[in-house]
Amino acid sequence: MAEPPIFVAPWGDDTWPGTVERPLATVFAAQRAVRARTATMTGDLVVHLRAGTYHLDRTLEFRADQGDSGTGGHHVRYQPHRFGTAEQETVVLSGGRAVTGWTPGADGVWTAPVGDLDVRQLHVDGRRAGRAAHTTGIPGNVTKTETGYVTDSSVPLSWHGADGIEFVYPGVYPWSEARCAVAGITATEHGTTITMAQPAWDWARRLYDAEWHGATSEDGDQVDWVPLANPPLIENSRSFLTEPGTFVLDRSTPGQHVLHYLPLPGEHPERTEVVVPVLETLVAGSGTEQHPLTGLTLRGLTFAHAGWSGIRRTGGYLHYHGVNHYLGGGLTQFALPEGMGRVTVPTETARLPANVEFTHVARLALVDNHFTHLGAGGLSIGESSVDVLVRGNTFTDISGSGITVADSADCVIEDNLVHDIGREYRGSPAIALSQTRDAIVRHNEIHHVPHNGIVVTGGERARGTQVVANLIHHTMTALADGGGIYVSAPQGASFASGAVIRGNVIHDTVTSYNFGLYTDYGAAWVTVLGNAIHRGDTPVVLQVSPPLRHVAFLGNFWDAEPSGHDTPPDTVVVAGNTVLPGDDFTRALAADPAGADILATAGRRTATGQHPPAG
Structure with missing residues (x-):
């Protein structure tokens, strides 16, 4: 038996009962109403949010010890009113605020006070303005x-x-x-x-x-x-503010910072909406390993306008690889292959945080949401989370990565669209897995990202990763030495428990020195099966340092033979792969029955189960 729903509307009142006729006004009041009922749930409890932007003055925090979990096997669901219908309403959870009090100057530059905010992102009528x-x-x-x-x-x-x-x-x-x-x-x-x-x-x-x-x-x-x-x-x-549509934050007077914005033609201070992020964590959820936050669903929502001030605190952002940056820990020297030199590698790194973060959760579902205008990463799942579904979401206009999953098990990342991420931290991948167990990344589309599309890093706890039928194109648009899919370190203890990279379409890996599908840095127990790779520097790599171990490249289609394909290392198998002409790759792929199947299945699935073109 379903629980009576809770309604929230911008025109509501937090003293009202939360019915459709007399809704609550804030998500926080709805959360208090949920907490009062979860202990005795007899069915799913749904919070219906009516159309509008809900400005959060603090993090929306879901906690297992505060009654935010669904009980009795049931879910608590937060969703727009009429979710899943043609009349679904648009709901935005915003951690920003509008900038007002603009003063146009004689030089055409607008100025406005923003107090002690350290503004790194400015969103003007929905467009991210660049810093001068x-x-x-x-x-x-x-x-x-x-x-x-x-x-x-x-x-x-x-x-x-x-x-x-x-x-x-x-x-x-x-x-x-x-x-x-x-x-x-x-x-x-x-x-x-x-x-x-x-x-x-x-x-x-x-x-x-x-x-x-x-x-x-x-x-x-x-x-x-x-x-x-x-x-x-x-x-x-x-001094650099000469390009219309860009801005500067002047910090000359402590606590009295001033924004300077050079408008685009047609923009007017009384008609243009300018939003800056205030919160750093928009939504967070947590439990403990023994008592995880469980049975929570967030669907159909837009998460927007949050920032990150880590650079101001430390004096920099020292990216190393993927979502990791350096905060002054241990370092070691690593020799590059063939006498090319050496590189310094951190033994300790920190992950760029996400503006929506969950740790120690179970049976969490994030479905059909929109993550945008964010100043850190988009979504992070970590620390012993299990049974997490991330399906059908869109991630765009994000400073860091799109989706990060670390130290978690049985997570499914599917049918998401990730593009135009890494807007500030350009080494950030679209989707990153680290030390996961039995994770599935399938039927996602990734495009126009500055470095790797999907990153899978392994280690002692990693096993069972499946990266299947994703459409990945126009990656590596800014930095080098990466690929559409990047896999490193051991992925299990055998081919049975290792990683499977199957049925993905990877094309237009843009900058020089890249590999469409990159197994690197001691990758082990990886099966690369039936992928289509074209328009990149090199489709795959067979010799790296530390060397690949137990890596098999079987039945793939690519537009050039990888270096050393006829004499691969003893620990690498290369068999049954097909070279197709680069200038007519998609047509030739479609003419092959196995290739046609790869094209037909890669990418996001629509409601009818069909796919957009993958070539």
Whole structure:
């Protein structure tokens, strides 16, 4: 027997009973009503949210010890009114606030006070505005120092708001992009000293310490690689505000920060909606390993407008790989293959947080939601979570990754659309699995992302991952040394318990030095079966360091033979794969019965079970 539903509407009142005629006004009041009833549930309990934007003044936190779990095998469901029908209402849970009080200046720039907010994202009529940027680096003859840089140019002295400026280093390692904040800019007898913010600058100098051998310039000369050399991108000074549609946060007066925005043609301060994030965690859910948060469903909702201020706290974002960044822990040296040099590898990393996070949950379902305008990652599932379903969601306009699952079991990630993520932290993958058990990633579409599409990292606890029938295209649009699918480290103890990468279509892996499907860094017990890979640097790689062990490439279709395909390492099997012409790959694939089946099944499934074109 179903529980009587609870209704919420922007025009409601939290003193009302939560009926359709007299709804509550806030999600928090609905949550209190739910908590009063979960102990005696006799059926699913549904919270119906009427159309509108619900501005959250604090994190919407679901906790097992506070009565947010469904009991008796039942679910608590939060959803828009008329969910699943043609009349489904649009509901936004927002962690932002509108910026008002704009003053247009004589130079066309609007200004508005925002108090002590550290604004990194600005959303103007639903569009993410970029931060004003200088794209030619530090001028003059530049030398890196222990504390920052010196230059014989005096131009940096004219950059307004020195302590708000941020240096960006694309490709600080080929697969990484670092961000380091400036602490101050001062004049010297012979030019300018730029002092970088600590402790991130010291950490960066230790982490990005490597040697590359064999690289040559176009004229054949040896190229010296200098970590943290003159940054090609510098952001967030009023001096850079020349491009319409960009903004700057001026932090010159502590606690009285000012936004500067140069509008696009046609925008007007009284008609243009400008939203900044306030919350860092929009929604969170948690229990314990013994008593997880269980039986919760969130569906049909939009999660929007949340940020992350980690760079301000540490002085930088030192990306290493995937969703991981460095916070000053241990480091080790790793030798690159064939005498190419060495690279420094962190032994300890931290994950970029997500704006929607769940830990120690069971029977959690996130279905048909929209994650957008977010300043960290989109969704994170972690810490001993089990039986989680992430289905039919859209992830877009996100600073970091789309979906991250770590240290969890029996999670299904299916039929999601992930695109235009990694807007600030460009090493972020669309979907990342770390040390998962029996996870399934299937029928998702991923496109236009700056680095890897799907990342699967293994280890002692990893087993049973299936990456099946995904459509992945236009990945690696910014950084190098990655792929549409990236798999590393041991994935189990045998082929039976290892990872299976099957039936995926991967095309247009964009930047140089990439592999459409990349098994790397000691990947073991991986079956790569019946995938279609084309328009990339190289379809797959057979020799890496540490070497691949127990990896089989069987029955795949690609547009070029991988290097060493006829003499693979003893620990790698390459058999039954087909090379199709690169200039007519999709037609040739469709003409092969097995290839046609791959094309027909890869990608998101619609309500009728059909798929959009996968070529």
